[in-house]
Amino acid sequence: MTIASDTADTTCLNLLKDIVEVSQDNNSIKFFRKDLTTMSIWLLIMSANLKGQKINIEDIARAVAPISRISKPSLRLILEKAKHKKYIKFTKNLDDHRSLDVEPEEIIIKEFRSWIKKFFNNMTQ
Secondary structure, three states, rough: OOOHHHHHOOOOOHHHHHHHHHHHHOOOHHHHHOOOOHHHHHHHHHHHOOOOOEEEEEEEEHHHOOOOOOHHHHHHHHHHHHHHHOOOOEEOOOOOOOOEEEEEHHHHHHHHHHHHHHHHHHHHO
């Protein structure tokens, strides 16, 4: 599959535009797109939510391991910061009371859906 030069250029410009727009906002999108590790955590949480699945801290740690050499304390710190900003919440896992499930708060779901819609609208223009 070959991609036309103008299509590649338009894609690059749209991605750069998205980076600029996100960097100017102060929302969950900016928080979770801070770096590759944090963005991976965000996408894992959102993917699980959109599929109606539960995800816990251990699941996130295992999924992020091939992407980043983040320690569990560092992962926990990122999640705690997100919780403090009211982007996520921890709930007790019903099957394993030692484990905490990570769930997105309504604001992050709303901002994610809005960002996705805007991003794809920009890509189709």
